Amino acid sequence: MTPRKLKVATVQMDATPSPVDERLDRAERLVSEAVRGGAQLVVLPELFNTGYDYTPANYALSEEIDGRTVSWMRDMAADHQIYLAGTLMLRDVDEVYNSALLFAPDGQYWRYDKQFPFLWERAFFREGHGPTIAKTELGDIGMLICWDSAHPEAWKRYAGQVDMMLVMSSPPRIASGELVWPDGARMRFNTLGLQSEYDFTGPDMNTRAAWMQVPVVHASASGAFKSPLPLAQISVGVPMLLRPSMWSRWKEADTALLECGYAPSTKIINEQGETIAHVEGDGDGCTLAEITLADEKPKPERYQPPMQHTDTLTYLFADVVA
Incomplete structure (x- = not known):
């Protein structure tokens, strides 16, 4: 059999929250651009329809399966005769x-x-259970969302069972962020001990593609992240106990905003782990590439390499303390 060729597109969107109708209009322009380039599959980033933050507005932004965003996705796929992926609450x-x-x-x-x-995020939605393999006419496709892709076991569940992977993300660079109070006071967030460095959408994602021997299409966010923290006094309270100089700010924690940027990582990775296309710069954009799908599902030939760019402290706070 001859390996299959597939034209795919991945989309980057500024994740600053804005009205759903406005964001769907922006997404439609990007999908149309990808279709003009010949894309058969288009991938949108995590929470493309709302943007990304930790405000109570999220509770009202969740939709049912027959809501406007799902209807929009269905219509876009039908109108353009493409496969279309993205996430929503x-x-x-x-x-x-x-x-x-x-x-x-x-x-x-x-x-x-x-x-x-x-x-x-656990303040706004529950955890899912297990992988999903989409058995499509294009091939068998696996899916992950953002922080899932930092977990080797999530990749392992798809290994040898899929022809390609889709990853949809909106990962703010919290470790390099600052807490900003209304009076202008600023505090480096990582000085609180709450968050260590991580870069799971960088080289580690390319390593997973090479290990699985399948292409990975990654759609991600851009822009400036600015949000209050849920249960702010609890979020910063324990680390502040060890830092007396910060105690005066504890009662005002819920008035502070966490400000940071996003990792520029919207890209298409081939089955050898090489980035063959990526979106440059900030703001909205898309990129396309032709990928090759093997005639038989590849199986890893060795143990999965460990994650090199996300440390134990990050997993501790994100998965255990949270």
């Missing part, structure tokens, strides 16, 4: 999940729920 009975949906041109769709909500 999906209301399912009494719970909310961060759900990735992959739509086929005929309206069929596959759903994957984020398994590892990152730290404060």
Whole structure:
């Protein structure tokens, strides 16, 4: 058999929260641009329809499966005869999940729920359970959402079972951020001991692609992140106990905003782990590339390498303390 060729596009969007209708209009322009370039599959970033922050507004922004964002995705896939993926906060009975949906041109769709909500995300949606393999006419496709991709076990569940992976992210660079109070006082966030450095969407993602021997399409965010922290006094309280100079700020923690940027990492990775296309600069944009899908599903030939750019302290706070 001959390896298959597939034209794919990945989209970067500024994640500053803005009205859903406005963001869907922006996403439509980017999808149309990708289609003009010949894309058969287009991937949108995490929470592309709302933007990303930790405000109470998120509770009202969750949608049901027959809501406007899901209807928009279905229509886009049908109108352009493409496969379209992206995530939204999906209301399912009494719970909310961060759900990735992959739509086929005929309206069929596959759903994957984020398994590892990152730290404060747990205030807004629950964790999902297990992988989703979308058996499409393009091939068998696996999906992960942002912080999921920092977990080797999440990749392992797909190894040998898929032809390609889609990852949708909006990862603020919290470790390099600052807490900013209304009076202008600023404090480096990592001095609180709450967050260590991490870069799981960088070289480590390329390493996963090479280990699995499948292409990875990664859609991500850009722009400036600015948000209050849920349960702010609890979030910063314990570390502040060890820093008397910060005690005066503890009662005002809920008035501070966390400000930082996003990692520029919207890219297409081939089965050898090489980045073959990426979005340059900030703001909205997309990039396209032709990828090769093996005629038989590749199986890893060795143990999965460890994550090199995310340390134990980050996992401790994001997965255990949270």
